[in-house]
Amino acid sequence: MPTPRLRFAPSPTGYLHVGGARTALFNWLFVRKHGGQFLLRIEDTDKARSTEDSTRAIFEGLEWLGLDWDEEVVHQGANLDRHQQDVGRLVARNAAYRCFCTAAELDERRNAAEARKETFTYDRRCDRLSADEVARRVAAGVPYAVRFRVPDGETAWDDAVHGVIAFPNKDIDDFVILRSDGTPIYNMAVVSDDIAMRITLVMRGDDHISNTPKQILLYRALGADVPEFAHVPMIHGLDGKKLSKRHGATAVGDYRHQGILPSAMVNFLALLGWSPGGDREVMSLDEMVELFSTDGLQKKAAIFDPKKLEWMNGQHLTRTPAAALEPLVTPLMVEAQLATPDQLAARRDWYLALIDLLKVRARAVGDIVKQAGPYFEADIPYEEQAARQHWKEPAAAADLLRLTREKLASLEPWTPEAMEQALRELAEQRGVAAGKIFQPLRVALTGMSVSPGIFEVLVAMGRKLALRRLDNALRWLDQGPQAA
């Protein structure tokens, strides 16, 4: 087997779509598994729809996902000369011919055929023109397109995911390969570029299956080796239709901003249409490289389920070390005005421990920040629901909180074990369930009825801040909401 050379060839007409990202991922996994090169080609021949911004978005998306590419990025638009030369070779070899039919004439004939409920196929009338006539029209400056003359027979290939697929050539029209303005049609440009890039395996979406016989015919006519093909399934939305804007976020950048980890995104995308076999689900990129095989590629379209992505993200969040999460979390901490980068850096060990404490309960990066407020200096609000439920009778609640404060103020050492012992003792003395101490304390400390274990909260908060929060809560309970 020659060294594998695969490519990802997006059109820069929007942002990096999750479908494209997944196709890129499969290409990348194949190359990193078997060795070889993963190349990037920007199909920017459609100048009207291509933008610099979306090209950059594609690079950023791939980089974020960790899909690095080899060699220089190829811009299809820069290869116009070669595309035209290849068309010229096909005409010279008599594999293609000039067609003087205008778009308007073609439309008319197509409509007429449709009206008669017939399938329109180009009738090759221009292929029957004499050489003299063709020369005469060319000399006269009559505009022409170039059509590929589809030979008789059948075109088939052994697809790496579908097995043998065959098309009778009679069902393939003599398709245009060069427009009358001299620019190549998609199939022509792709084949010309894939030959030039020495691509050995074309792995792309299965919406290209019916382009493949045309492309194979082109390779052969050009005298080039035909590469292998692997057509991977599409991604659909929850309603079973092709994934589009109305299904919500479709750009990988959207998920990045929602707080999805790249490792989770890549893991989730890989499982949409590929399986390592067995029950493996949560995997790192390295593990996927290890396990990847085209045998595990699915034939049917997969539906994008955001719920499972969230779950997957939660899994990756708990497995990712705090030090790796920190660069993602810190900007959000700063944005939420909880602390400055310098303050966080000054007590990095404490900060990393806090991230470890909160990440277990997070499904998005931002969830860590949402829970982080109580551990920083600024005063906290009390959730109405929490206060109502756990501070039902203010006087009694204040009473218990005061005793709790006393215990904590003098507690030595400041450890979960000591805290637990002291507070359970208190509960016993007062003849109440331990939860009757813990829950009101949780509200005083965090303002919420949900948090990590209460002793973990106390440790992360530190004695000084914890006592201050208790004092604030007591003032609130004694004097009403205004006093806090």
Place this chain on the structure above:
RNA sequence: GGCGGUAUCGUCUAGGGGACUAGGACGGAGCCCUCUCAAGGCUCAAACACGGGUUCGAAUCCCGUUACCGCUACCA
């Protein structure tokens, strides 16, 4: 319409002639753990599209039907 592709729980999938009473995961319901919420553990509901073959035996192989998807441009 023509051509091509696909078809296992709601969703992602395991499965490649007998190990299938069809397994796992998400989501749903419930229980356990427990100071709350997550996490974790356990349990439950939930699928081989349909019809014919082939075979001693079919989710697995073949054919047809149906449904869905794609292509059918001087779009990509």
